[in-house]
Amino acid sequence: MNQYGEKLMKLSYNYTKDWGLAEDIVQDVMVTCYKEYENLDKIVSFKAWIYRITINKCKDVLKSSIIKRVIADSNLLAFTKSSELTPEMTIMKRSEEEFLSACVLELSIKYREVITLFYYEELSIEEISEILKINPNTIKTRLSRARIKLKSLMERWR
Known part of the structure; x- marks a missing residue:
């Protein structure tokens, strides 16, 4: 635990x-x-x-x-510790993290899971492939598509 x-x-x-x-x-x-x-x-x-x-x-x-x-x-990063930043920078960083988290949560589950495992859990393509029981090339494709969708979501909401 x-x-x-x-x-x-x-x-x-x-x-x-x-x-x-x-x-x-x-x-x-x-x-x-x-x-x-x-x-x-x-x-x-x-x-x-x-x-x-x-x-x-x-x-x-x-x-x-x-x-x-x-x-x-949608505060996915509530447990992350921030570095010693000024109060203003801390608020700005938290706002950006919350915005990113909200956008990630808008993705469909197949894209959200690869984004989470790759970026938040920092797992390799091979580890994700083993966990999800999916071909590594499929993982790469989903990551690529997820990045495109995430970028589109972030641009739309900004």
């Missing part, structure tokens, strides 16, 4: 757009990890495994008929 909790929360929030649901999903992931503790030696890449579980649980929640998707607080 100490090592992956915050990253999994951000990843879950990126899918669900709801901090409460994201917390529930991460808690379920941690329970799954606890249950699979004796099988950890069989897992090749723990990071990829735990991200895959989180993504699958997010998709399960989104598919359920109980969920009504509501765009909530």
